[in-house]
Amino acid sequence: MNLKRTIIAAVVFCVFFGFAFSAVIEDTPGMMRVLLLEAPSVKIISLSGCFSVVKPDGHTDEFLEETEFKAEGDFISFKDNKASGILKLSSPSYMQVNGKPYRGDIFILSEKPGYLLVINKLKTDEYLYGVVGGEMPASWHIEALKAQSVAARTYAASMKRTPRHASFDVFSTVKDQIYAGVEGESPSVIEAVNATSGEILVFNDSPISAFFHSNCAGRTSPGDNVFESGDLPYLASASCPYCAPSEWTYSIKRDELSKLLNDKKIISGDLLDIKIDKTDDSGRAVSLKIIASNGVTTVKAADFRLALGADKQKSTKYSLVSTPMDGAEKKVFLLSVKICLPSNDSDNETSTLVDEKVVQADTMLQAQMEKESLEHLAGILAASRLPVSIASIKSEISEIDVSSAFTFSGSGWGHGVGMCQWGAYGFAKNGWDYRKILYNYYPGTNLTKASF
Numbered sequence: 228m229n230l231k232r233t234i235i236a237a238v239v240f241c242v243f244f245g246f247a248f249s250a251v252i253e254d255t256p257g258m259m260r261v262l263l264l265e266a267p268s269v270k271i272i273s274l275s276g277c278f279s280v281v282k283p284d285g286h287t288d289e290f291l292e293e294t295e296f297k298a299e300g301d302f303i304s305f306k307d308n309k310a311s312g313i314l315k316l317s318s319p320s321y322m323q324v325n326g327k328p329y330r331g332d333i334f335i336l337s338e339k340p341g342y343l344l345v346i347n348k349l350k351t352d353e354y355l356y357g358v359v360g361g362e363m364p365a366s367w368h369i370e371a372l373k374a375q376s377v378a379a380r381t382y383a384a385s386m387k388r389t390p391r392h393a394s395f396d397v398f399s400t401v402k403d404q405i406y407a408g409v410e411g412e413s414p415s416v417i418e419a420v421n422a423t424s425g426e427i428l429v430f431n432d433s434p435i436s437a438f439f440h441s442n443c444a445g446r447t448s449p450g451d452n453v454f455e456s457g458d459l460p461y462l463a464s465a466s467c468p469y470c471a472p473s474e475w476t477y478s479i480k481r482d483e484l485s486k487l488l489n490d491k492k493i494i495s496g497d498l499l500d501i502k503i504d505k506t507d508d509s510g511r512a513v514s515l516k517i518i519a520s521n522g523v524t525t526v527k528a529a530d531f532r533l534a535l536g537a538d539k540q541k542s543t544k545y546s547l548v549s550t551p552m553d554g555a556e557k558k559v560f561l562l563s564v565k566i567c568l569p570s571n572d573s574d575n576e577t578s579t580l581v582d583e584k585v586v587q588a589d590t591m592l593q594a595q596m597e598k599e600s601l602e603h604l605a606g607i608l609a610a611s612r613l614p615v616s617i618a619s620i621k622s623e624i625s626e627i628d629v630s631s632a633f634t635f636s637g638s639g640w641g642h643g644v645g646m647c648q649w650g651a652y653g654f655a656k657n658g659w660d661y662r663k664i665l666y667n668y669y670p671g672t673n674l675t676k677a678s679f
């Protein structure tokens with residue numbers, strides 16, 4: 228009798244407290260958990276028939292009409308109900324979330340007071356039906372759509388390993404992949420996803436970081452120029468002969484850019500000039516030197532692009548023209564001081580930049596005086612670091628033309644890493660299948676069927 232009571236008590240405890248303590252939407256193999264929105268309220272209706280709501284206590288209610296779910300403190304209120312924890316909404320047909328239809332189940336979770344998390348849990352391929360069409364036009368060649376499907380599935384597989392949250396794997400926005408639900412679906416996309424079902428790209432048995440972009444303008448960029456990806460061999464620069472030309476120009480006034488760079492804390496002080504510091508073999512800027520009144524900052528070209536807006540400066544493949552200011556401004560000089568170590572090959576002297584200083588001076592003479600004091604400091608530094616007998620100090624003075632505006636003239640669209648979508652489209656039209664396309668952009672990877 229006592230044993231029976233204990234079992235009943237244990238079951239009751241698990242039903243009531245188990246839900247309360249494990250308020251997490253379970254990760255299930257073969258399914259994705261996608262955050263649709265975080266909002267104070269959401270309206271749900273089933274497209275045909277009713278939908279059911281399973282409450283945290285296990286009790287189920289049926290609803291025929293559109294129902295609003297609202298956050299009330301830590302609780303979720305809907306019709307005459309109030310619950311805390313997770314609600315599971317299911318329907319034999321699609322459910323509309325704020326007017327947009329979705330496959331699978333909808334979960335509503337109250338995590339912080341006043342806000343609901345609305346999460347769509349559905350089969351991975353059904354999730355991809357709503358992703359691929361948002362990333363590539365559904366009218367494109369089927370082999371390009373298949374390549375995009377594999378890239379998107381590989382991304383999903385890697386996110387399942389490192390989910391965004393205990394209750395969801397991915398966002399439905401550009402933070403991850405844009406997921407539009409049923410509205411994003413089309414027959415060609417469904418065909419491409421089904422034809423490649425389960426296939427992902429792996430490197431050393433792990434899903435790769437399958438970056439992709441719109442248009443590389445002829446050659447893709449090595450991954451480590453853009454992301455902190457380390458030296459991943461499959462993100463090497465790849466040739467892309469079928470990219471459609473995509474040229475752009477973007478101009479910005481110095482005052483405006485100066486404010487923007489200060490707001491983003493990339494510089495502090497007045498922006499004077501920008502120079503391309505380093506380019507890679509694909510012709511992209513890797514780093515920029517930003518000369519401001521209080522010093523020189525080197526910034527990654529990819530970060531600079533995001534600061535300006537990725538839709539404005541469309542790629543990092545550009546030339547830069549500065550428009551000089553009209554009229555006589557105060558002269559600005561850039562002093563660079565290097566410690567040099569002589570080598571046997573006189574053309575290949577190794578040097579270390581120890582200081583760069585921006586000097587606003589009326590005359591060259593003033594700049595020369597600054598230079599001498601800087602050289603003196605560098606000499607002291609060299610003596611403390613290196614055997615003085617073999618170190619020499621070199622310095623340069625260059626006059627900076629303070630610019631009134633900067634014009635970037637570029638080609639391509641996107642960060643340039645991984646698969647180029649316009650290039651994939653071109654390869655597909657020229658008879659390549661999706662495997663060959665993927666191996667071109669992600670060299671050294673393997674296509675494999677995986678369950679995740």
Ligand SMILES: [Zn+2]
Pocket residue numbers: 442443444445446447467469470647648649650
């Ligand atoms: Zn390309």
